[in-house]
Amino acid sequence: MARDKYQTLTEQMFYILICLTQESCGVDIMKKVEELTNGRVIIGPGTLYSLLDNFVKEKIIIETKIENRRKNYVITSHGTEMIEKEYLRVTKLKNDYEMLIKGGKEQ
Template sequence: MARKKFQTLSEPMYYILLALTEECCGVDIMKKVENISKGRISVGPGTLYTLLGKFESSGLIRETAVEGRKRSYIITEEGYESLSEEYKRLKSMVEEGLEYMFWI
């Protein structure tokens, strides 16, 4: 069976969608990803704009404003669903692993 596009998200994808729960532009998205992940994840412009294009064409985000070269985006309902599914998947993985992580 073929996998649905964005069925699982990479860490940068997950954090970009989290950042877009509020409208923001590319520079702000990069800052928010770093803040949300407490500096663990950093997204460069090449990765960011590639993913924004893919997310937009897949209906996970939408462009909200254009001011010169500055473009702002926000997550869509479909994007929230994808983000929520990924959150549940990650949470489930952690819960399932707890009984095996006795040394923590």
């Protein structure tokens, strides 16, 4: 059985999708991700627009409007389910780390 293409999300995918909980264009997404991560994650235009095209094809996001070359997007319910699953997966990793490495102690 083939592995689901989006079973886990890269950081770039995750940040793009959380940015699209509010309607945004590509340039706005790149700025939001850089600001949100204090420059730790930077998404170049090639990566961004490739991912946006794939997300549209997979119905993870939809185009909301097109003005000249500027396209706006927003996440779909399917996309929202994906980021929620990813959040739960990463939270489970964090919890396992704390249990095994930190001995379950809160810091």
